[in-house]
Amino acid sequence: MTATLATAETVVAQNVFFYLIAAVMVIAALRVVTTSNMVHAALYLVVVLAGVAAQFILLGAEFVGVTQVLVYIGAVIVLFLFGIMLTRAKVGAEDGLSHDNVVPAILTAVLLLLVMGFAVVDFAKAPWSDGTLVIDALDRAPTTVEQVSDSIFSTYIVAFEAISVLLLAALIGAIVVARKE
């Protein structure tokens, strides 16, 4: 896994698997919002998140991919399922899963599309890019844990500290909400 992955054959294989995984993710993501059962929606979300982890690993970002599994599949989805099963554990189709807030939903979707579209277009202008939208991750060795930790604690230290404070605030908030004496 430590060697570079850039022979012509592996690039073809990586492209094939990228589109295969992407297709599975799109179908599962559609099922998340169209299924008529809450637990099924959460389980389809597992497929989507596992697909994200697989894409990260395909791009050589092993650490991020494993973190995706540990945090999202191992913790967030488990808490989702836990919450759903404690409150409404119905087997079979459920009513009233859709709501009428169409306008805010469309606004959010358009805003998200704009931000992500800007990120993709801006990527082509980045100093390491050759002006195309092709991510040339295959030329490099996979990112190591050392590289990730070094950049977190040097380049991105301010963002890291800001997120730490945010998480601490959320933690204290959760305790305040839960402790009603």
Add this chain to the structure above:
Amino acid sequence: MTLAHFLAVNPPYWVETLTKIGIGLVAVLLPTGALVYLFLFKMMSFMQSRLGPMEAGPYGQLQLLAEFGKFLQKEDIFPSKADRFVFAAAPFVVLVSTFMLVLVLPAGPDTHFIDLNTGIYFAMAVSSISVIGILMAGWGSASKYSLLGGIRAAGQLIAYELPLVLSVVGVVIMAGTLNMKGIVAAQADFGVWFIIPQFLGFLIFLVAIQAELTQPPFDMPVAESELVTGYLTEYSGIRFLLFFIGEFATAAVFSAIGATLFLGGWTIPFVDANAEIMDYIGPLVLAGKMILIAFLIFWFRITYPRFREDQLQRLAWKFLIPLSLFNIVVTAIFKVVF
């Protein structure tokens, strides 16, 4: 890969992959069978002043095959109100988690499935997938006992995942790497196995895997006297067998991970860890150390009575997690000072 050495050929990719899958199956099922026979059938019986299975084969050694045949020919029953797909898929989710755990275990300098940079981190991540399988089983059965068992299991596994991961962090700080082979090499360099400097971490690790495996005294999710058998209640035949294999295979794999982290993995003291011969005796050494840790797990399992749910949660959140944080701080100070 050792096979290439051994046969003096360079097999094509698909042959190598198929061979690895075959070896992986053996590497999971053989230790699982050994643990069930040695500890669950024999040691448990001796500790309870009985002989255990004696009829099938000498000393009942073929009892496992008999059990296997029994489960295979039972009817695969689906409860009429169950969510059929979720119910059917749940045991496989648990098994996938177990088989992915084996992937990062090294059993010699060149004997491994994949040599991941993030070895132990990967193991911690995929071990948490089994919770989803258990929740699927609990919910998909459409039975209140199953649902209660599934929820109890999820609460317990989330609680004990934290001390498990935090107890491993001490070892990672000492080794300076997440790679499993790197951790083994670091122990060879350090002089003594990490069980000596990380004894507190080892104890926390043992308690945490006992709970992660839902072995007694942490078997609240399948408490027979309260919940029939928890999330397993509605399962029979092959799917029950899959859950059973998953439980004991995970016990075997976690014991092997413990042996790698704290007992030096495939290495033997005073023998060069990278000698070529270690590729062949390494797996046996690792199996021996795995049996040693599994012995401790089953010893506790047979000796202690079941915890109450609140005692179990209090032990994790108020005792083990602060203790493992303390262990990390002390280890980090020693790492910086010396």
